[in-house]
Amino acid sequence: xxxxxxxxxxxxxxxxxxxxxxxxxxxxxxxxxxxxxxxxxxxxxxxxxxxxxxxxxxxxxxxxxxxxxxxxxxxxxxxxxxxxxxxxxxxxxxxxxxxxxxxxxxxxxxxxxxxxxxxxxxxxxxxxxxxxxxxxxxxxxxxxxxxxxxxxxxxxxxxxxxxxxxxxxxxxxxxxxxxxxxxxxxxxxxxxxxxxxxxxxxxxxxxxxxxxxxxxxxxxxxxxxxxxxxxxxxxxxxxxxxxxxxxxxxxxxxxxxxxxxxxxxxxxxxxxxxxxxxxxxxxxxxxxxxxxxxxxxxxxxxxxxxxxxxxxxxxxxxxxxxxxxxxxxxxxxxxxxxxxxxxxxxxxxxxxxxxxxxxxxxxxxxxxxxxxxxxxxxxxxxxxxxxxxxxxxxxxxxxxxxxxxxxxxxxxxxxxxxxxxxxxxxxxxxxxxxxxxxxxxxxxxxxxxxxxxxxxxxxxxxxxxxxxxxxxxxxxxxxxxxxx
Numbered sequence: 001x002x003x004x005x006x007x008x009x010x011x012x013x014x015x016x017x018x019x020x021x022x023x024x025x026x027x028x029x030x031x032x033x034x035x036x037x038x039x040x041x042x043x044x045x046x047x048x049x050x051x052x053x054x055x056x057x058x059x060x061x062x063x064x065x066x067x068x069x070x071x072x073x074x075x076x077x078x079x080x081x082x083x084x085x086x087x088x089x090x091x092x093x094x095x096x097x098x099x100x101x102x103x104x105x106x107x108x109x110x111x112x113x114x115x116x117x118x119x120x121x122x123x124x125x126x127x128x129x130x131x132x133x134x135x136x137x138x139x140x141x142x143x144x145x146x147x148x149x150x151x152x153x154x155x156x157x158x159x160x161x162x163x164x165x166x167x168x169x170x171x172x173x174x175x176x177x178x179x180x181x182x183x184x185x186x187x188x189x190x191x192x193x194x195x196x197x198x199x200x201x202x203x204x205x206x207x208x209x210x211x212x213x214x215x216x217x218x219x220x221x222x223x224x225x226x227x228x229x230x231x232x233x234x235x236x237x238x239x240x241x242x243x244x245x246x247x248x249x250x251x252x253x254x255x256x257x258x259x260x261x262x263x264x265x266x267x268x269x270x271x272x273x274x275x276x277x278x279x280x281x282x283x284x285x286x287x288x289x290x291x292x293x294x295x296x297x298x299x300x301x302x303x304x305x306x307x308x309x310x311x312x313x314x315x316x317x318x319x320x321x322x323x324x325x326x327x328x329x330x331x332x333x334x335x336x337x338x339x340x341x342x343x344x345x346x347x348x349x350x351x352x353x354x355x356x357x358x359x360x361x362x363x364x365x366x367x368x369x370x371x372x373x374x375x376x377x378x379x380x381x382x383x384x385x386x387x388x389x390x391x392x393x394x395x396x397x398x399x400x401x402x403x404x405x406x407x408x409x410x411x412x413x414x415x416x417x418x419x420x421x422x423x424x425x426x427x428x429x430x431x432x433x434x435x436x437x438x439x440x441x442x443x444x445x446x447x448x449x450x451x452x453x454x455x456x457x458x459x460x461x462x463x464x465x466x467x468x469x470x471x472x473x474x475x476x477x478x479x480x481x482x483x484x
Contacts (some may be wrong), residue, residue, distance in 0.1 A: 149372030189412035255284035
């Protein structure tokens, strides 16, 4: 049909309008402007519409309008199906997926975390047709946020990863997701949940006869048992891991297993075996020219010698570790070295030197946005200032650690921080009482016998209003027990 001016105007309106209008579509159909007709119908194929038009061979306007309406309903349904069956990401989605993969491969956890919103949006969108890419993105987000101390969100993303692996029936990937969840729960101090996930990981690995994953599961279980104080079980798990690494000929893994065994023996106060294991760890690292693992071995030696009370050797090994991580430009490990050196000088009573190292560590963890690391430094500073009898500073740092631990959902760290606040307050009030007695003033009365702990009245002190509930309860318990 030849073009008419009215057709051309109305077809232009049809092409630009967001709303379907059957009249515009009808004019487009009559003008054989199938491109506009297709746009109005939201159909996917011009050829399909041409075929439909040939089949109907309609002449009267009413029949044409009916046919157009039927085609419109069909096209909308097909469009919805097409979106659901999409198998290729959009260019923008593909760019996000490639970027997060690149950052993950580079180990740039901050970079991945900075893209969290975009990554989640894309992963959610591509999940129906690209489950592998969605799972990998959720996993990357979980690892990145865990490395920055945001464990609650890390759990959320690793559970999304796990759900996809279960849907796909990929048992190997399911085991890996369980392992990641176990590691995060361990960081949160939720050891029972950590144990459950690591045990599930081990079960799947045994089912698949995957020795490598079995070794990782044994290693992670060993770390959880150590945190629970079940050192014999920890040693048993790390021994299984070591045997597997030897069987696989994995020398790097063998060195790590020796390191974990050494740490467990250190906790068991079997320092001879601990030093033997770390000697093996160091020898393997040097054999492979692995400077990073060599540094870790020196760090472990430093911790053992600090436990033995040989602080001069401890400092020597921690400085060797610091030299290596500085050479490698590993800021995260530098922070750990400064924390370890601060702890050694703290145990020597060289508080100014300890504070210097703690502050260097604090600068690095703040730079990295590592809230868990920040809390660890505050914890150490709180106990240091308690030893220095600078109780107000001790309370301030311990309370800051408490708030971070509460935000991150790390219950055992909350309890430890509350203990720090309570101890500093107890000692502060006790010192004030001693001063009052020395000056001839009567001390404040202790609670009568049988008074419930929650009903104990605290001394009037300006700082009490800002205390956490846990810290107040500890302070009340101290008053109740007659400690102060």
